[in-house]
Amino acid sequence: xxxxxxxxxxxxxxxxxxxxxxxxxxxPDQAAVADTGVKAMIPIGRPFLDYVLSAxxxxxxxxxxxxxxxxxxxxxxxxxxxxxCERIRIHFAIQDxxxxxxDAVLAAEAFAAGEPFLVMNSDNYYPVCALAALRELNxxxxxxxxxxxxxxxxHIPPERIARYALLDIAPDGYLRRIIEKPDDATFRAIGxxxxxxxxxxxxxxxxFRACREITPSPRGELELPLAVQYAxxxxxxxxxxxxxxxxxxxLSSRGDIAGVAARLAEVxxxx
Numbered sequence: 001x002x003x004x005x006x007x008x009x010x011x012x013x014x015x016x017x018x019x020x021x022x023x024x025x026x027x028p029d030q031a032a033v034a035d036t037g038v039k040a041m042i043p044i045g046r047p048f049l050d051y052v053l054s055a056x057x058x059x060x061x062x063x064x065x066x067x068x069x070x071x072x073x074x075x076x077x078x079x080x081x082x083x084x085c086e087r088i089r090i091h092f093a094i095q096d097x098x099x100x101x102x103d104a105v106l107a108a109e110a111f112a113a114g115e116p117f118l119v120m121n122s123d124n125y126y127p128v129c130a131l132a133a134l135r136e137l138n139x140x141x142x143x144x145x146x147x148x149x150x151x152x153x154x155h156i157p158p159e160r161i162a163r164y165a166l167l168d169i170a171p172d173g174y175l176r177r178i179i180e181k182p183d184d185a186t187f188r189a190i191g192x193x194x195x196x197x198x199x200x201x202x203x204x205x206x207x208f209r210a211c212r213e214i215t216p217s218p219r220g221e222l223e224l225p226l227a228v229q230y231a232x233x234x235x236x237x238x239x240x241x242x243x244x245x246x247x248x249x250x251l252s253s254r255g256d257i258a259g260v261a262a263r264l265a266e267v268x269x270x271x
Contacts, residue, residue: 003116003135003202006061007108008052010040010122011069011095026254039251040122041074044261046269048251049075050083051125054269057087059131061118065091065111067104085271100221101199102211109208116140119224120200125264127246134202137240140231141202144169144195144241145248156250165197165225166190167241175232175239178225180217195241198248199224206237 027043040049049066056064068075079090095107105119118134120126130143144167150156168177168190178197179186201224210231217223231237249260 002060003118003137004060004062005065005112005115006056006063006118006120006131007065007067007093007105007111008040008049008120008122009101009104009199010038010049010066010072010075011098011104026257038072038074041078042251042257044257044264047078048125048260049122050269050271051264051267052120052122053085053088053090053271054267055126055128056118056131057271058128060135061088061131063089063091063111065093065108066122067093067095067107069098070094070096083271088271100216101224102214102222102227105203105224105227106208106211109205112205112208114205116202116204118200118202121198123251124198124200125249125251125260126198126200127244127248129246130200130242130244133242133244134200137202137242139202139240140204140207140237141240141242142167142175142197143200143244145198146243146245147194147196149245149247150196150198152247156248160250160252161196165199167195167197169195169241173241175228175241177232178229180223180225195243197225198250201228201239204237206235207231210235210237 041047053064066075076092091111093107093111095104134141147161150161151158163181166179166182167175170176207227210227214222214226214230217226228239249263250256251260
C-alpha cells in the first residue's frame with residue numbers, strides 16, 4: 001500500500017533568514033516575515049509552505065502533520081482557520097523546545113500511528129517526482145540528489161552544496177553512511193559525483209527508537225541524520241537510495257527569496 005502520510009519539520013528558528021542582508025532587498029511583507037525566522041511562511045504570492053503542501057498533494061499524500069513550536073500561532077491559524085484544503089488534511093504536532101530534527105520526528109509519533117511516513121523540511125520545495133517515488137516504496141528510503149542538478153537547476157550556490165550531507169552508497173543502492181557537513185578532505189575523498197541528502201526521508205516506525213537512543217551532536221542537537229546512522233549501525237535498518245536528477249528549491253536565507261519566487265511563479269497551488 002502506498003504511503004499517504006507526510007511530516008513537515010517547521011519548528012526551525014531560521015537564524016540565517018533573520019540575520020542576512022538588508023530589509024531593502026525584500027518586499028515589506030517578506031521582510032516582516034523573514035524577521036520572525038518562520039521561513040515556511042515567507043510570502044511568495046502566498047506562503048511558501050502552501051507550495052510545499054501542494055507538491056505533496058500532487059505526489060499523492062493525503063495527511064500532512066506540521067511539527068511546530070508552541071509559539072507558532074501564525075502557522076496554526078493559517079492552516080486551521082484561514083485555509084480551505086480539498087486534497088490534503090492538515091494535522092499539527094508540537095515540539096516544545098527546538099532540540100533538533102530527531103526530536104521533532106518524535107513529536108509526530110502519534111500522527112504516524114504505526115504507519116510509514118515521509119519526513120521533509122519546511123524550507124525546501126522538493127520535486128514532485130521525488131516525493132511520488134518515495135511513497136511507492138515499502139521500506140525506509142531517501143532521495144539521492146545529484147549535485148549538478150541542485151546547482152544548475154536549483155540555483156543553490158556550489159559553496160552551500162559543499163556543506164550539505166553527502167551520501168556514501170553501497171553498490172546495491174543502500175545507504176552505508178551519511179556524512180554531515182563534510183570537511184574538505186572528506187569532500188575530496190568521496191568525489192565530486194557523490195549524491196546529496198536534502199533531509200527528505202521515507203521512514204518506518206522503527207526510527208522512533210533510534211531518535212530516542214541517540215545522543216546530541218557536537219552542535220548540541222538531536223539530529224535526524226544521526227538517528228538514521230544509528231539505525232543502520234545499531235538496529236540493522238536499511239535505507240534504499242533513489243537517484244533523483246531534479247532541483248530542490250532551498251529557502252535558507254533572504255538572498256534565496258527572489259530566485260525561489262521566480263522559479264515558483266508558474267506553479268499552481270491546490271491544497
